[in-house]
Amino acid sequence: SQQGEEDPQALSIQEGENATMNCSYKTSINNLQWYRQNSGRGLVHLILIRSNEREKHSGRLRVTLDTSKKSSSLLITASRAADTASYFCATEGNFGNEKLTFGTGTRLTIIP
């Protein structure tokens, strides 16, 4: 299975601090994506990073990808209470045109 594992499983930080979540996967990938899920809702796409990219930014989000270590990290800077959610990484295998395999998720809680 290529399922990613995320670390930590749960993270609680004070509002304004930075939050870092990590994702590891097992086989070569074409791209890696991060999604957010608020409780009881669908997933929302955050960032897609391709295997030939090392870093990507979107607003307060920064994603890195290290294909040699088969790992990725998601950094949320200056966290806000509204960032409280579960965050999932998902990978597409390197043959392209494949389904995504989701990681186990990190539950992030921002304490006001």
Add this chain to the structure above:
Amino acid sequence: DAMVIQNPRYQVTQFGKPVTLSCSQTLNHNVMYWYQQKSSQAPKLLFHYYDKDFNNEADTPDNFQSRRPNTSFCFLDIRSPGLGDAAMYLCATSLLAGETQYFGPGTRLLVL
């Protein structure tokens, strides 16, 4: 706004009573997915359609069936729901398999 719509948002059914969940999209995406998500777990892919081509996951129970009568609509049929089928069911679409997925809000199924 283009979006993925799921109806109903909440569905209560009785043990063994067939139930159908629906999903529609206005994105005109080629690929549609059905996921099952249980509490605090990653979404688990049940099947996906690439256009009209149906792709079943190996571990999807026979109790689950799907139909995609046209580009816009996709249905999930649970022929004889068991207590273990209570979960959130998420529909998603993507232009191409492996690319960014757009999720609906989900249907929470309760089996009595």
